[in-house]
Amino acid sequence: MRPELLDEDAIKRGLGTLSENWVVEGRELVREFRFPSYMAGIEFVRRIAVLAEAMNHHPDLLVGWRKVKVRLSTHSAGGLTALDFDLAGQVTAAASA
Structure with missing residues (x-):
């Protein structure tokens, strides 16, 4: 079964549950994360990959x-x-792990 597309109001509510750094660009939820080193960013990507696979x-x-x-x-x-909002919350938490 295909997930239900959110309307504008639901998207605004969803943004309200996330940190202020998440933004909607077109049909995507976007955030840039910064790290003290390149390898810290790579480790973050690994944590995201585990969450995404699950x-x-x-x-x-x-x-x-x-x-x-x-x-x-x-x-x-x-x-x-x-x-998308569920994964965004998990990604945000993974950034500070």
């Missing part, structure tokens, strides 16, 4: 020098669903 919900990740940009969207639904 949910079978995989973000797009852009790894740079001491930063990682996370882009979430439910491709099968064509936009944002509750899965």
Whole structure:
């Protein structure tokens, strides 16, 4: 079964549950995380990968020098669903682990 696409009100409510650094860009939920070293960012990506596999919900990740940009969207639904906000919360927690 395909996840239900969220309407604008639900997206605003979802953003309210996340840290202020998450933003909506088009049909994606986006945040850039910064780290003290390149390897700290790579370790963060590894933690995200474990979470994503457990949910079978995989973000797009852009790894740079001491930063990682996370882009979430439910491709099968064509936009944002509750899965994206759930994973965003877990990703935020993983950043401080």
